[in-house]
Amino acid sequence: MTTNxxxxxxxxxxxxxxxxxxxxxxxxxxxxAPDVSIASVALQHGL
Incomplete structure (x- = not known):
């Protein structure tokens, strides 16, 4: 039997x-901003 x-x-x-x-x-x-990682900004904004 196949399923879609x-x-x-x-x-x-x-x-x-x-x-x-x-x-x-x-x-x-x-x-x-100085001393700010892009990853931390992304995490703070749910990106």
């Missing part, structure tokens, strides 16, 4: 996130 798994796989796919220009600018500025 394409439907279940497609429903599990994540949607692409969209961010405002203001949010992106805030992230960039936070990354430019």
């Amino acid at each position: 798994n394409q439907t279940s796989i497609a429903s599990l796919a994540k949607k692409r996130r969209t961010y405002s220009a203001e949010f992106k600018q805030q992230i960039v500025q936070a990354c430019k």
Whole structure:
């Protein structure tokens, strides 16, 4: 018996996130701060 798994796989796919220009600018500025790692900024903002 064969099963069509394409439907279940497609429903599990994540949607692409969209961010405002203001949010992106805030992230960039936070990354430019001295002694701040990009990874820490990403984690703080759930990226």
